[in-house]
Amino acid sequence: MASNSSRGSSERHRIAQHRLSVIAGHLQRPLNGDTTIRATECKAQGTRPDVATEMKTVPRRRQEIMKWNGWGYNDSKFIYNKNGQAEFTGKRYRLSGMIIPGLRDWMESTFGATVQHKTPATPVLNTSAVQPPTLNEAFVEGIKSTGIPFSHDPEDRVFRSHGHCLHEIFPLREGKVGRVPDMVVWPKCHNDVVKTVELACKHNVCLIPFGGGTSVSSALECPPEETRSIVSLDTSQMNRVLWIDEKNLTAHVEAGIIGQDLERLLNESGYCTGHEPDSMEFSSLGGWVATRASGMKKNIYGNIEDLVVHIKMVTPRGVIEKSCQGPRMSTGPDVHHFILGSEGTLGVVTEVTMKIRPVPEYQKYGSVVFPNFEQGVACLREVARQRCAPASIRLMDNEQFQFGHALKPQVSSIFTSFLDGLKKFYITKFKGFDPSRLCVATLLFEGDREKVLQHEKQVYDIAAKFGGLAAGEDNGQRGYMLTFVIAYLRDLGMDYFVIGESFETSVPWDRVLDICRNVKARIVQECKDRGVQFQPLSTCRVTQTYDAGACVYFYFAFNYRGLSDPLHVYAQVEHAAREEILANGGSLSHHHGVGKLRKEWMRETVSDVGLGMLKSVKDYVDPNNIFGNRNLL
């Protein structure tokens, strides 16, 4: 899939074309003619300030294209087809329309989840279950007079009442709705936000900013104790790339833009941000800033805090922004860092100036099989020590490796399946790897071709020292695909009594192995102690490397058949797992944020004084708690 692009007169155009196919590589279906034309069109028009207007991915009525009680697009989901085989529907993804023969067996053997035991979701929202809105009439009048679109339709409100934590989605599937915002507003630009915030302050309503809605920290949950009218401020219509500065390689973007749109629009000009969190299809720029997001290619491009040059945020006190775009400043504590990670408690991020890079010329996946997880971690540590990490390097444990295998689509030819068999024979029989212990690292290289190939060799040489065997591009690519479809898979699981979620942490290198082992063991033990009847899936991957440590990502799921209160059991196990993480020197969060789910640990995480500092900022910026989502503090 990695093809070289020849340098011609319309080089940038070609690169952009290529870039689109790159994204499609790990995200989407091979591009159809339609998009090619559109890219050409945009190119022909040059860098117009409002390139985005005609191709909104996120409409105001999101429920028209996205699930209201599950992940992603309405048309894309895993199902068991007539023949009882797993299939992924729709046309959007590489996996779309394909049969995944191994998935059903995997579900049965991993979870004991059989097709006979079904727990389907409520298909349609019963709007009578939604509490009538508590409206602040004066505020509504104010909004009306500004002309900013708003709604108090139950479907709109329910859609914005949650993120994607298990305990948020699970009740929705059963048709249960808790406290939801009373009203949704769709400001179209920075000034609309200023007006909205002013009105909210004036009439004392609670504002909760809503970007992509992909939060996994209960950040979007309406505080049940909130008595004021709650207004969800949906930023999705602020989605323009306002300008691109090719001299300084920056772009100024409205913060409501979602990842895939931002990347597409920049690609059209031959650029990219390189920021690719797993949620990039749906998550928004403002959300990234507000949670201190991290992208899988941070080794080249950096995390969000490295990428932003300038932020504009509207707060109850007014607008905060810096006066210049100097690349670094020594002007006291960086005020950006009050904004980064503020999780919607201080204001709404409206515009961001971000670093951009020319779209890389060449991209290549790769993978390495290690005899065991210990060797794999040692290899990643060495790669980090030599500071030669590729754009992305991830180490999956054995369970996740098998999971990835189960997601292999039906092979088209006998030849491929023969090759697969041969590979397996080579690794397990000839090289003596134990199939129940081996693990795989997936790699993604980016840059110009020669350097990529050189880099690739360097990494494979290091891997070889730790017993690693190169295992091909295909395995690598499938590894990345897994992270994009796993959220869809959770919905399939929930159709058959399986609930689960992911959580993450960052930890110093010397504790990586210990934390992985202990947290996984703790999950298994807690499940047993709490009466879970089936062996849980408890798996992890080392997903980012740093000089001084790594980011570890855990998946945890179990079959809840026989439990009277599965959500409670789930919450207890997750809580125990987080305690275990903290006791093993892991952080409270690497990139998901704190929200309300993890705020009980904030004090011990940042100390009394630290918490006091954050509180005093909140007290100054938002004394009346207009941004009252009660995250973080």
Add this chain to the structure above:
Amino acid sequence: MTNTYRDVGVAGQQDEEDFVDILEERRLSSDLGFALRTFSPQLHKGSPPCSSAELHRAVLESQYLRYVTKEVAMETGSCEQEVREEVCGILGEMSQNLQLRFIRLMAYMMTKVFKTVFSAIFVNVEGLNMLQQATQENPVILMPNHRSYIDFLVISYIMFSYDIPVPVIAAGIPLAGMKIVGEILRRSGAFFIRRAIGSDRLYWAVLSEYVRTVVRKGFAPLEFFVEGLRSRTLKSISPKLGMMHMVLEPFLKGEVYDITLVPISISYDRVLEESLLAHELLGVPKPRESTMGLLKASSVLQENYGSMHVNFGRPLSVRQLCEGKINRCQYNLTPRDLPQKPSADVQACVSWMAHLMVRIQEEGSRISPWSLMACLLLQTPATVLTEQGLLWHRLTEKTLWLRRLALDFGAHLNWPEQIPDSDVLLSTLALHRTVVHQKAGRVFLVWGGEPEGRHPVSPEEGVMRTAAAALMLVSYRNQSLHVFVRPALLATAMSVTKSTERDDLLAYFCFLQDVFSNEFIFIPGRSSQDFEEAGYLLKKCKAVHISQQEVTVSDSGLEVLSFLQELLKPFINSYQLMFRYLCEDADQIFTEKQFLHAVRTLATNAVLSGELDTYEVLSSNVQKNVLSALQRLRMATKVKRSENEEYKVDRAAVGRAGDVLSGKVPPQVLRATPAARL
């Protein structure tokens, strides 16, 4: 009634039938065949076998030892290479070299010995099954009590018989010095630890890294005696905390998911070293461990020592035990392989856990009829035992009474059910004919040493001879002391304070625990639960009435209470004698040797004059315990003067303590230094 140690569990002892005699099969089949049996233990998951050379290398190359080596080199001004060589030397002296061949050899030899010496070795199969399960899940620590040299390898022997991985065992360095035997032990899994390591930092570092590496690697269970040494008195010894801490560290630092502790209670009907022990306590030095000595001692192997019970307790999860007691985040901010002083919560938890283990060992031990008899014999005036003799039927009657009381208090007896009680007691007496003998329906104490009447015995010598016999009785009494000690403290509190108020009783109860915590094992910080437990047990046997504020004697309670008070009397009297001596006669500064000598003379005279009716004060163990208690209670300090360690005593404070003990003054809270120093 909540008991921490009951909650966490004392296992496998409800059903006596669970015990099987492992010698039974050995007597039927070939010893050689047994030694050569297929041994296929299931190892703990994920831990590959580790040869002693690999272990050695892992320890040597550890970050921790490299760091300490560097520091020690800096401190002493020697070059790092020298220190490194020293480390290698220490490690060489210490290392085990576990080899299956030698386990087989041991199995062969021990089968021979056990079959002659013991009539049975009982083990609880349920406990073994749980242990076998546990070895597959987490690193396992075997923690037996230590009463005899036999303890040392009997666990390995049982493991070998039941296909459980053979342990690596912490042993005292003197054993390593024995020719051939030392090497055999080493190859059977023993590693050797010096005595009195003191402040030798390098040695501590090597030892602790060695122990931690064994635990981390989990290739074999680790066995160690938490009491630190063999109990000369057959009474539990206050646990040593250093080793316990080393063992727990890999869990505290997250290097292993969990560690499983398995308390093991080994109980003997008759201890091979019995007379040796009594003489040692009276000041005859212990023979050095040597191969020659061992061969000479083989005469003891011609006698019958009854049966032996090895009770494997329920495996305990360190993770569960530490829950809520230790915040493991404290290791987050310093690299884990740098030396770190344990924090207060860790120290307290280690101490608590070590004491808990000893208490569980106590609870799991099997009490023989002989131990109950010893309790009663010691409550008979010595002159009666040496001259008139005690009526046999009276002793039988009382022993049966005490049996009921012991059962009421939850003791586990080793009392054969199928045999008439009188036969049980007679055979017990026969087994212990070296201590007592029966003549014309009366029981007499056997005088040790040379046969009587060769030449006239001086009165002092007479006291020592009686003492030797009495101290043997004391040892066997000690086997069951833990059953009675808590109610006995309460009974004593009732009689000394003459109060019925719970608060008064509790205050005196706590005072006694403070004073006697070197004599008996009390779990730190559990005084009021212990008090509750004592009250509960006394109420259960209908000796007292308990109300919200009061504890009063019941009509039928006197017999029980006076038995319990008598049980403690030797301790109280001995302590009082020494307290009195310290605040009236002794120099203010003295060495331990001077003290022991002076007390011995004083006590001998007191016994001769009839002023004192206990021989226990002659035991160097009690004498040394007084010194430790005084230090702990900050009434004495150890000072180092010209090579000698000397004690400096606060006479006034000791006087006060004596007054409280005798009930003249109500107890005030004594300031004890925390026992949790590692």
